[in-house]
Structures are given as C-alpha cells and as structure tokens.
Amino acid sequence: MKNIFLFIVLSIFSMTLAQNTPTDFKISESETFKYDKKIDEVLAMKTTKAGKTAVVLAHQKRNVFDKAYLYFDIFDKGFNQVFSKQVEIDKEEIYIGDIYYDGVLKLFTVYKPNRKERTVFLYEVKINENSYKRSELFYTKINKKQNLFASKKNHVTNFAISPDKKYFALATDNVSKKINDYDIRVFNSETNQLLYKTSYQRDDKRTYEHNDLIVGNDAVVYSIGKRKLSKKAKKKLKGDSDYKFVLNKITKDMAVALDITLDDKRIQSLNISNINNELHLVGFYSNKNEYRLKGGCNFVVDRKSFSIVSKAFKPLPKQVYEDLYNSKASERKDKKKKELSNFYIDHVITTDKKETYLIAEEFYVTSNYVQTGQYGGYWNYIYHYDDILILKFNNNGDIAWGRSIFKRATAPSYNVFFKNGKLHVLLNSGKNLKVKKDGRVKVSQGFLESSALYDVEFSDDSKVIYKKIQDNKNETTYSPYYGTYELNRFIMPNDGGKQKQFMILE
Numbered sequence: 001m002k003n004i005f006l007f008i009v010l011s012i013f014s015m016t017l018a019q020n021t022p023t024d025f026k027i028s029e030s031e032t033f034k035y036d037k038k039i040d041e042v043l044a045m046k047t048t049k050a051g052k053t054a055v056v057l058a059h060q061k062r063n064v065f066d067k068a069y070l071y072f073d074i075f076d077k078g079f080n081q082v083f084s085k086q087v088e089i090d091k092e093e094i095y096i097g098d099i100y101y102d103g104v105l106k107l108f109t110v111y112k113p114n115r116k117e118r119t120v121f122l123y124e125v126k127i128n129e130n131s132y133k134r135s136e137l138f139y140t141k142i143n144k145k146q147n148l149f150a151s152k153k154n155h156v157t158n159f160a161i162s163p164d165k166k167y168f169a170l171a172t173d174n175v176s177k178k179i180n181d182y183d184i185r186v187f188n189s190e191t192n193q194l195l196y197k198t199s200y201q202r203d204d205k206r207t208y209e210h211n212d213l214i215v216g217n218d219a220v221v222y223s224i225g226k227r228k229l230s231k232k233a234k235k236k237l238k239g240d241s242d243y244k245f246v247l248n249k250i251t252k253d254m255a256v257a258l259d260i261t262l263d264d265k266r267i268q269s270l271n272i273s274n275i276n277n278e279l280h281l282v283g284f285y286s287n288k289n290e291y292r293l294k295g296g297c298n299f300v301v302d303r304k305s306f307s308i309v310s311k312a313f314k315p316l317p318k319q320v321y322e323d324l325y326n327s328k329a330s331e332r333k334d335k336k337k338k339e340l341s342n343f344y345i346d347h348v349i350t351t352d353k354k355e356t357y358l359i360a361e362e363f364y365v366t367s368n369y370v371q372t373g374q375y376g377g378y379w380n381y382i383y384h385y386d387d388i389l390i391l392k393f394n395n396n397g398d399i400a401w402g403r404s405i406f407k408r409a410t411a412p413s414y415n416v417f418f419k420n421g422k423l424h425v426l427l428n429s430g431k432n433l434k435v436k437k438d439g440r441v442k443v444s445q446g447f448l449e450s451s452a453l454y455d456v457e458f459s460d461d462s463k464v465i466y467k468k469i470q471d472n473k474n475e476t477t478y479s480p481y482y483g484t485y486e487l488n489r490f491i492m493p494n495d496g497g498k499q500k501q502f503m504i505l506e
Helices: 002-019 231-235 318-324 327-336
Strands: 027-029 033-039 041-047 053-059 068-075 081-089 093-101 104-111 117-126 131-141 159-161 167-175 180-188 194-203 208-215 221-228 243-250 255-260 266-275 278-286 295-302 307-315 343-350 356-373 376-393 399-407 415-419 422-430 441-443 451-458 464-471 484-486 489-493 497-500 502-505
Touching: 033 053, 033 068, 041 093, 041 104, 041 484, 041 489, 053 104, 053 117, 068 117, 081 131, 093 159, 159 208, 167 208, 180 208, 180 221, 194 221, 194 243, 194 255, 208 266, 221 266, 243 278, 255 307, 266 343, 266 356, 278 343, 278 356, 295 376, 295 399, 318 327, 318 399, 343 415, 356 415, 376 422, 399 422, 415 484, 415 489, 422 441, 422 489
Parallel strands: 399 441
Antiparallel strands: 027 502, 033 497, 041 053, 053 068, 068 081, 093 104, 104 117, 117 131, 159 167, 167 180, 180 194, 208 221, 221 243, 243 255, 266 278, 278 295, 295 307, 343 356, 356 376, 376 399, 415 422, 422 451, 451 464, 484 489, 489 502
C-alpha cells in the first residue's frame, strides 16, 4: 500500500515538474505596430525561405459611419515592416481562404452584391518583391439563398495547389431545390488564368457535401465528399446514416466517381493525404452516427487504377481514454470501446516520413435562459472548445498511437505544428496547470487566474511533456490559433486591438 501511495506521489510530482519545464524554443518578439482601426482577425501569415513574412489583417465594419478594411503587411527577417497596404472592401466581401507557395500568397474573397451574383477576387502578395495586386478571378451566378463555397470551419479544404506549384484548384457549390451542381476550377498559378472548369456530382435527387481536395502535377483534381442517399438506398444500410462517401476524379474532359464502402460504419468527414502515389482518406469512424467516433479509419486508393487497395478501421487506443478519464472510468470505457462525441478535425499533418497526424477538437454549444425582469429575458449561448484528440498513422495506414489533451476553453485557442520529429500543440491556459490525483493534467483557466502560454510536446513514440513558454501576466498575450509554421519557425500575433506584435519560436 505504501508503495502504491509513493508511486502516485512520484507520478504527480514528475507531472508537476513537467508542466513547469521551460521551453527549448528560441523566443523573440517583434516591435509593436499600430493601426488606425481595431484589428478583428488575422486572416493569413506566411514566411519565405529568406525569412520575410506576409501578414493579412482584417477590420470589420461596425456602423454606418465605419468601413471594412484589409491590411497587407510584409516584414523582413528581423520583423521590420518593409511594406504596408490598407485596402477598403465592401461589407459584403468575405474572406474564404488562401494558398501559399514559393513566396507568393494568394488570398481569396467572395463578393455578394445581391442574392444571385457572386464575384471571387484574388489578392496576390509577392513577398520577395514587396508587391500587391488585386484582380477578379471569376464571376458567376447562383441560385438565391445559396452559398458559393461550402460553409466549413476550415475554409482551406476548398482550395489546393499542386506539388510542383503550377496549378491551383477551387471547389464551389451551386445547390438549389431543383438541381445540385458542383464545380471544380483549375487555374495556372503563374498567370491566374482559368485552365478548365468541370461540373461534377450534378444530380436532381442527391446532395453532395464537399470535404477535401487535392490537385496533382497533371492538373487532375481529386475531391472527397459525402453524398446523400435516396430513401431506397438508405434502407439497405444499418443504423441511421443517410450518407455514403465518394471520391471524385476530375479532369478537363470528365469527372468519374469512386464509391467508398463503409462496411456499415458512420463517418463524419474524410481528408486526403497523398503518399507514395496513393491517396490516403483518413478520418474518424463510429458504429452509431456521424457525430460520434469509435476510432480512426484509412482508405488507401491507387491513383493509377483509381480503386481502393485497402481499408482499415482501428478503435481508439487505450491511452486516449487514460488521458481524459480516471483509471476506473478509462478502463471501463476502453473495455467497451466507448465512443466519443462532438470532435471535429482541425489539422491533418503529413511528415517527411509519410506519417500522418490527425488532430481534432471537441466542440459543442450549451445555452441557458437569463431572466432580466418580470416581462422577459434572453438566451445566453456558451461555446465549448474542449478536449483535443491526436491520432498518428504510420505510412502503411495503421494507427501508431493516440493521445488526448484534457482541456476546457470557451474560445478557439490552439494550433499545432511538427518540428524535428515532435508534434507541438501550442495553447494558452491557466498559469498553473491542474494535476489530478491520478496524474492527469487538466488544461484550463480558473476564475481570476492569470494565464500562461504552453507548448504540449509529443515525441515520436507518444511521450508528452508540458513546457511553459511564458506567464502572460504583465506580458503581451499571444494567440497561437492565428499563428503559422513555415521553415522551422512558428509565428503568432498578439490578441486584438489597434496594436499588433508577434512572437517567433525557432
């Protein structure tokens, strides 16, 4: 009994030491840059091989006297501002995504002057040349009350660039009550000229939901998505799913589809990784419905034959439960392979070794009615950004390991990057991480508690260390969520306001 008690004490002590381990990153901070308007969002940050960084910021219109702006700034390696451009935009012009390659940042917006017309604008920043240009990429008409681009948390799934950087592709929707129509447009990266536009998944009975896409050096596009089944087809499936997945191969002259057999599993979304001339379609699966997860799945598609060569469904490793629950609960949940819920994929990272990391965050909304007087009140909505789940897939598609971060937050706060064989999860939490009696670390910020910036570091074999980057009290608070990782440097901005400062981790 004494030995067990001693083991628990030592485990807690070692975890306490781990969370206070200082970071081994080289840390530097830029000077403070002032703007004439409040910065509401950092839309994009990209760094060249020479160390120059482009940042795109946004100010939203607040009243009839205000205007909306985009700010395009370029900084040298020492983070001295060498270029700045303030651009007024219409309040109906909305950022939809960006791509980056070889010192060129292409940022896309969609302008909707009325219910049926849409114009997609391209803002092109050539970082090495300190230049900026705005142009119209294309104009189209849509059915009223419909979006041109799928409404997704992560807009980058609507855009892709080929490995050789010669082509970029956009996926758009045009859905109405009468017909469903989806388009792929492929452009020349140098001239921004349209090479081809191909319609796919055009049908008057089914609805297609785009998930992800890639474009190859041959300008061929692969798009993965969910297709709604007819009532007749749905009856043939077990459970409550009314979707099937389909992989589309799209060229200038044709679009062909490959059905993904799910073996009565339920999958919320799939992402594409291109590994050794094979397409790996990775995601979470469930035995119950699309909004739960029992484990990770991987479908391997041979590009040449356009056929599925293997598929695997692996339940969550036990360590995932142990990171989230106490020993008794984790043992029980692992034994029953209890399904988790409300997790959404945020990041898919493929390493030089062709290993894939799938990172997801738990998100849900709760509400309560607040009574303000005898005759009324209002609904208060609370957004929960909680636990983080990480699955590592080997280059053969098998799950190598799984881990979780026991987290509680009410705003999006984290970011990830892979450096020197380790996965880093950066986030802000309470100054002192809470260590449970069983050794689990809870990442949260208590009432009136000051915050700190942490690096949660995962080794190649899943060992985790909580490293503190800085205590935020009396210091500038930085937001990893808006950060970017390029060329072994992670750069993140401070929180909102009219002043911007950047922290660089190397």
